[in-house]
Amino acid sequence: AWCVEYTWDEMYFENTFRHAHMNLRCMDRDGQYVEAMSYIYPEVQDYIIGMFTRLAKLGFDAVEMMYHRGVPYVLFEPPFIEAFIAKYGEDPRHLPLDDERVMKERCEVMTGFVRRLRKALDEACPERKVGLHARGQYSLYECRLCGEDMERWAREGLITAIISYPQFVREDLSGDVWQDGNPGHIDLEK
Numbered sequence: 001a002w003c004v005e006y007t008w009d010e011m012y013f014e015n016t017f018r019h020a021h022m023n024l025r026c027m028d029r030d031g032q033y034v035e036a037m038s039y040i041y042p043e044v045q046d047y048i049i050g051m052f053t054r055l056a057k058l059g060f061d062a063v064e065m066m067y068h069r070g071v072p073y074v075l076f077e078p079p080f081i082e083a084f085i086a087k088y089g090e091d092p093r094h095l096p097l098d099d100e101r102v103m104k105e106r107c108e109v110m111t112g113f114v115r116r117l118r119k120a121l122d123e124a125c126p127e128r129k130v131g132l133h134a135r136g137q138y139s140l141y142e143c144r145l146c147g148e149d150m151e152r153w154a155r156e157g158l159i160t161a162i163i164s165y166p167q168f169v170r171e172d173l174s175g176d177v178w179q180d181g182n183p184g185h186i187d188l189e190k
Contacts, residue, residue, distance in 0.1 A: 017047050026075040029093040029188055039073045039147075040080050045113045052117055053124040062131025062160065063121070065114075067148050071137075071169060074106045074147050094185045097171045098145055106147035111158075118158045131160040137167045145169050 018025075018037060026038045037044045052063050067073070074080055076093050084092040084105055092102050114132075121130045134150055136143040143150050146169055153159045179185040 026072050027077050029076055029186070031076075034072070034075065036072050038075065038077045038080075039113050040077050040109055045116060048113075049117050049120045053120050056121050056125050056130040060130070062133050064133040064135055064163075065117075067134060067136045067143070067146065071146050074109045080105070080109070090185075093188060094179070096173055096184070096186065103144050103147075107144055107149040107152070110147040111149055111152055114153050114158050115156075132158065133161040133163060134159045135163040135165055137169055138164055142167070142169050 021037070021043060022033070024037055024041045024044050025033045026036045028034055037047075039045055039048075052065075055063050081092060084090075084102070087105070088101055092099075092105070095102050097103075114134075118132060121132060124130075134148065134153060136148045136150055137146060140150055150159070150162050154162060173186065177186050177190050179187040
């Protein structure tokens with residue numbers, strides 16, 4: 001969650017990293033920032049990895065990524081848009097969040113982060129295997145919608161536990177939001 005750091009470091013609902021790096025937040029389709037920080041940026045990943053490794057060094061058996069909080073993790077930031085256009089030839093801002101390609105690319109970003117985190121934990125505590133638990137939305141589908149490919153993380157041995165939380169994520173695209181003559185693509189002007 002981007003509102004709270006360690007209780008002994010920060011005041012409740014404050015975060016010095018976030019305040020110092022407001023330009024690293026997620027962006028909505030229309031280019032407006034939302035409050036969550038984006039994991040597309042290496043600086044954000046480094047910050048989170050630093051917090052987890054600091055906890056692991058205190059001797060905890062495991063640390064937990066609480067991905068049922070703080071959604072989203074990647075939306076439509078310029079690096080995501082550029083990479084998506086380069087790969088697929090179309091702008092992801094015009095596609096629903098549940099477009100398989102959009103979901104796949106968000107999962108790639110987050111899987112890259114979890115690989116880095118697993119490696120950092122192993123290097124920070126070489127004498128023991130620190131567990132890495134992942135708490136996500138209600139189903140594996142909702143997790144993937146948010147970029148959390150829990151099945152892949154488990155298959156690759158990156159995580160040691162999956163915990164589901166009764167939270168659903170949906171995008172309501174009812175109404176006249178579709179491009180004329182191009183169904184399935186969102187008209188941002190509408």
